[in-house]
Amino acid sequence: MSHNENPFDASPAGHPPIGATVLGYPRIGPRRELKRALERYWAGRSTEDELHATGRRLRERTWLELRDAGLDSVPGNTFSYYDQVLDTAVLFDAVPERFRAAGLSELDTYFAMARGVAGVPPLELTKWFDTNYHHLVPELAEHTRFALVGDKPVAEYRQAAALGVRTRPVLLGPVSFLLLAKPSPAARPGFTPLDLLEPLLACYGELLARLRAAGASWVQLDEPALVADRSPAEIAAVRTAYAWLSGRTERPALLVAGYYGELGEALDPLARTGIEALGVDLVAGRAGLNRLVATPALRDKTLVAGVVDGRNVWRTDLDAALATCATLFGTAGAVAVSTSCPLLHVPYDVTVESTMDARLRSWLAFARQKVDEVVLLGRALRHGPDRVAGELAEVRATRQDRAGAPGLRDDRVRARLAALRPEDARRGPYPRRAAAQRAALRLPALPTTTIGSFPQTDAVRRARAALRAGQLDPAGYRERMRAEITRVVRLQEEIGLDVLVHGEPERNDMVQYFAERLAGFATTELGWVQSYGSRCVRPPILFGDVSRPAPMTVSWAGFAQSLTPRPVKGMLTGPVTILAWSFVRDDQPLATTARQVALAIRDEVRDLEAAGIRVVQVDEPALRELLPPRKRHRRDYLDWAVTAFRLATSGVADSTQIHTHMCYSEFGDVLDAIDGIDADVTSVEAARSGMAVLADLASAGFARQVGPGVYDIHSPRVPDVAEIAELLRAAVRAVPGERLWVNPDCGLKTRSYDQVEPALRNLVAAAGQVRADLAR
Ligand SMILES: CN1c2c(nc(N)[nH]c2=O)NC[C@@H]1CNc1ccc(C(=O)N[C@@H](CCC(=O)N[C@@H](CCC(=O)N[C@@H](CCC(=O)O)C(=O)O)C(=O)O)C(=O)O)cc1
Numbered sequence: 001m002s003h004n005e006n007p008f009d010a011s012p013a014g015h016p017p018i019g020a021t022v023l024g025y026p027r028i029g030p031r032r033e034l035k036r037a038l039e040r041y042w043a044g045r046s047t048e049d050e051l052h053a054t055g056r057r058l059r060e061r062t063w064l065e066l067r068d069a070g071l072d073s074v075p076g077n078t079f080s081y082y083d084q085v086l087d088t089a090v091l092f093d094a095v096p097e098r099f100r101a102a103g104l105s106e107l108d109t110y111f112a113m114a115r116g117v118a119g120v121p122p123l124e125l126t127k128w129f130d131t132n133y134h135h136l137v138p139e140l141a142e143h144t145r146f147a148l149v150g151d152k153p154v155a156e157y158r159q160a161a162a163l164g165v166r167t168r169p170v171l172l173g174p175v176s177f178l179l180l181a182k183p184s185p186a187a188r189p190g191f192t193p194l195d196l197l198e199p200l201l202a203c204y205g206e207l208l209a210r211l212r213a214a215g216a217s218w219v220q221l222d223e224p225a226l227v228a229d230r231s232p233a234e235i236a237a238v239r240t241a242y243a244w245l246s247g248r249t250e251r252p253a254l255l256v257a258g259y260y261g262e263l264g265e266a267l268d269p270l271a272r273t274g275i276e277a278l279g280v281d282l283v284a285g286r287a288g289l290n291r292l293v294a295t296p297a298l299r300d301k302t303l304v305a306g307v308v309d310g311r312n313v314w315r316t317d318l319d320a321a322l323a324t325c326a327t328l329f330g331t332a333g334a335v336a337v338s339t340s341c342p343l344l345h346v347p348y349d350v351t352v353e354s355t356m357d358a359r360l361r362s363w364l365a366f367a368r369q370k371v372d373e374v375v376l377l378g379r380a381l382r383h384g385p386d387r388v389a390g391e392l393a394e395v396r397a398t399r400q401d402r403a404g405a406p407g408l409r410d411d412r413v414r415a416r417l418a419a420l421r422p423e424d425a426r427r428g429p430y431p432r433r434a435a436a437q438r439a440a441l442r443l444p445a446l447p448t449t450t451i452g453s454f455p456q457t458d459a460v461r462r463a464r465a466a467l468r469a470g471q472l473d474p475a476g477y478r479e480r481m482r483a484e485i486t487r488v489v490r491l492q493e494e495i496g497l498d499v500l501v502h503g504e505p506e507r508n509d510m511v512q513y514f515a516e517r518l519a520g521f522a523t524t525e526l527g528w529v530q531s532y533g534s535r536c537v538r539p540p541i542l543f544g545d546v547s548r549p550a551p552m553t554v555s556w557a558g559f560a561q562s563l564t565p566r567p568v569k570g571m572l573t574g575p576v577t578i579l580a581w582s583f584v585r586d587d588q589p590l591a592t593t594a595r596q597v598a599l600a601i602r603d604e605v606r607d608l609e610a611a612g613i614r615v616v617q618v619d620e621p622a623l624r625e626l627l628p629p630r631k632r633h634r635r636d637y638l639d640w641a642v643t644a645f646r647l648a649t650s651g652v653a654d655s656t657q658i659h660t661h662m663c664y665s666e667f668g669d670v671l672d673a674i675d676g677i678d679a680d681v682t683s684v685e686a687a688r689s690g691m692a693v694l695a696d697l698a699s700a701g702f703a704r705q706v707g708p709g710v711y712d713i714h715s716p717r718v719p720d721v722a723e724i725a726e727l728l729r730a731a732v733r734a735v736p737g738e739r740l741w742v743n744p745d746c747g748l749k750t751r752s753y754d755q756v757e758p759a760l761r762n763l764v765a766a767a768g769q770v771r772a773d774l775a776r
C-alpha cells in the first residue's frame with residue numbers, strides 16, 4: 001500500500017481501487033419485466049429462450065446504467081431468476097434427490113426447487129434476515145457432495161466484459177450459505193450444515209480461480225449472517241474459511257461484506273485473514289464504528305464504508321457520511337464508499353413517480369439516486385468536498401426543507417400520545433374476557449375460521465386497475481367488491497365455517513391498503529420491491545405524524561356482517577407490521593412512530609366494534625422480522641412492539657374477541673412477546689412443522705386460545721381430511737381442546753379457488769371428526 005496517495009484511490013498492491021460502489025442492485029426490472037417474464041414462462045406462455053432474453057436484457061441494462069452513472073466498481077452476478085441462495089445451492093450441486101428424480105430440464109429443476117412440482121414439495125421459503133425479502137432454504141446432509149457444476153457468476157462476468165464492463169461478481173459467502181441451510185430430513189442426528197465447510201470451500205476456491213481466469217480482479221463475498229450473535233464454533237468457521245480462501249494463489253482480490261448490522265466479534269478474525277477488503281454497514285451497524293477504529297488488523301485492508309442507507313429511501317446526509325469516511329482514513333489502508341447493504345430492498349427510481357408530491361419526492365433517493373449519492377461522495381473523497389460544494393449545499397437545503405415541512409408534525413397526534421396512560425394498553429383479565437366472549441359468540445368447540453384473504457382473482461385485480469385508470473367509477477368498483485364479498489360469505493356459510501371473513505378483495509396489499517388511508521403516509525405507483533420470486537410489494541413511505549382521518553375497513557366488514565348471522569371477523573394489519581413493511585421516518589424513534597400507528601388502528605378497532613363486529617383480527621406477521629440481530633437490543637424492541645399492539649387492541653369491551661395472526665412457526669425468540677400482546681386468540685403457521693410450535697407455546701405457559709395452521713397455503717396441494725384430522729389430533733395432545741381453533745396457516749390470496757374450496761371443505765370435515773372424538 002502506498003502512503004502518499006489519497007486513501008480513496010489507494011488499494012492493496014496489484015488490485016484496482018474499489019472507489020465508489022454499491023453492494024448490489026434490484027433485479028426484478030424497473031417495470032417488473034422479470035416478474036412478467038417468469039409468470040409467462042411458468043404458465044407455459046413463453047419459451048426458455050424468451051425468458052433468458054429478458055434476463056439478459058435486464059442484466060445488460062443494469063451493468064451499463066451503473067457504469068455510466070460513474071461507479072468505479074460495478075457489482076456483477078446480482079441478477080437471479082428467483083433467489084440468490086437458491087442460485088448458490090444449484091451452483092454447487094446441492095440439489096435434493098426428489099428434484100433430480102423429477103427428470104426436468106436444468107431450468108425447470110431450479111424452479112421446482114423454488115415452487116414445487118406435482119407431488120414434489122419445494123424447499124422451504126423463509127425470511128432473509130430482518131428484511132421483507134424471502135430466500136429458499138438449502139437442504140444439506142452429511143452425504144451432500146458439493147461440486148462446482150454451474151457457471152452463472154462466470155458467464156455473467158463474461159457477458160458484462162463483452163459490453164466493456166469489468167464487474168465485481170457478488171457471491172453469497174460460504175459461512176452465510178451454510179448458516180442459512182438446514183439439515184435435510186435424511187441427515188443423521190447431530191449433523192449441522194457447518195460440518196460441510198471444508199468441501200464447500202474447495203468449490204469456492206475453484207470458482208474463484210475460474211473468475212480470476214476470466215479476468216475478474218475483485219469478488220464480493222456476502223456474509224450478512226455475521227452481524228448476528230455467533231457461537232465460538234461459527235467464528236472459528238469464519239476464520240478457517242477466509243484464511244483458506246485468501247490463501248489461494250489463483251484468485252481475485254476478496255471483498256467480504258457483512259451487512260444489516262455490525263460485524264461485532266467476527267470483525268477481528270476476518271480482518272486478520274488475508275482478504276483484501278471488508279464491507280461494513282455504517283447505517284444499521286453504526287454502533288460498530290468504534291470497534292472498527294480500534295482494529296489494527298484493518299491497516300492493510302480496504303474498508304468499504306457503507307454510509308448510504310440501502311434499506312430506507314431518505315436522501316443521505318452527505319456531510320455526516322463524509323465525516324464517517326474521514327474517521328476511517330486513519331484506520332484502514334484504503335477507504336471506498338458504498339451502500340450499507342445491497343439495494344435489493346429499495347425501488348429503482350424515484351423520478352418516475354409522477355403523481356407523488358414533488359416536495360416529498362425531492363427528499364427521497366431510490367436505488368438509482370443512491371448510486372448518484374455514492375458517486376458524489378466518491379468525488380468528494382477523491383478531490384475534496386470543495387469540488388462538489390454546490391451539490392453538497394443542495395442536499396443540505398433539501399434536508400432542511402424536510403425537517404421544517406408542514407405535514408410532518410401534527411400537534412393533535414402528539415398531544416394524544418403525551419396523554420396516554422398505562423391503562424390504555426391494558427384489557428380486563430383474560431378469564432373474564434373469555435367468559436364474556438363465550439356468551440356473546442356461542443361458538444362450538446374447535447371453531448373453524450380462515451386468516452382473512454380469499455383468492456385475489458384476475459377479475460378483482462382488473463377491477464382495481466380499471467378504477468385506477470378511471471375506466472370504472474368508485475360506485476362501480478364498490479359494487480364489484482360487494483359482489484365478491486357476497487360470494488365469499490355465501491361460500492363460507494355453505495362450507496360450514498364458524499367465524500367468517502369478508503375476504504379482503506378490496507386490498508391491493510395488507511400494508512399498502514392502510515397506508516393509502518392514513519395521514520402521514522405516501523404511496524408509490526412503481527416503487528416495487530421483490531418479496532420472493534416473482535412476488536413484489538410497494539412499501540409505503542411513512543413521512544409524518546400518523547392519524548386516521550376516516551374509517552378504513554368498517555363499510556366492507558359491516559357489509560359482510562349484514563349478509564350473515566355468523567360472526568364476521570374484522571381484519572386489520574397491526575402497527576409493527578405496518579412499520580416493518582414501510583419505509584419509516586428516520587427523524588424520531590421507531591417506538592414513537594409505532595405508538596402513533598397503534599392509535600390509528602385503535603380508532604379502527606373501536607369503530608368496527610361499534611358497527612357490530614364482534615371479532616377483530618390484528619395481523620402481526622412481522623413481529624419477529626423486526627427482532628434485532630443482536631440479543632442485547634431485543635428487550636427494548638419487544639417492549640415497544642408489545643405496547644403498540646396492546647394500545648391498538650385495548651379500547652374494546654371484554655366481549656369483543658381480539659385475534660392476532662403470525663405466519664411463522666419458530667417462536668423461540670418471541671414467546672414472551674406473544675404472551676405479552678395478550679390477544680384472545682393467536683393463529684400461527686404450523687402445518688409444515690407438524691404442530692411443533694404448540695409445544696413451545698405450552699412450555700412457555702401460554703394460556704389463551706391458539707389456532708395452529710392445519711393447511712399449508714404456500715403449496716398448491718389440497719390436504720385431505722385424514723391429514724388435517726391427524727394434525728388436529730396432534731394439536732389436541734399439546735393444547736386442551738377448548739383453547740384450540742382450526743384454520744389455515746395464512747391468508748388464501750395467492751391460491752386459486754379450485755385449491756381453496758376443497759381444502760376448506762376438508763378442514764371443516766376434519767374439525768367435525770375431531771370435535772366428535774372430543775365429545776366422546
Ligand atoms: C404476507 N406477505 C406480505 C409481505 N409484505 C407485504 N407488504 N404484504 C404481504 O402480503 N411480506 C410477507 C409476505 C410476502 N408475501 C407476499 C404474497 C403475495 C404478494 C403479491 O401477490 N404481490 C402482488 C402485488 C400485490 C399488489 O400490490 N397488487 C395490486 C396491483 C396488482 C398489479 O400488479 N396490477 C397490474 C394490473 C392489474 C391486472 O391487469 O392484473 C399492474 O399494475 O400491472 C392490486 O391488487 O391492486 C404481485 O403481483 O407481486 C406479495 C407478497
Ligand SMILES: N[C@@H](CCS)C(=O)O
Nearest residue numbers: 451452453619621747
Ligand atoms: N389477513 C392477511 C394476513 C396475511 S399474513 C391475509 O389473510 O392475507
Ligand SMILES: [Zn+2]
Nearest residue numbers: 621663746747
Ligand atoms: Zn400470514
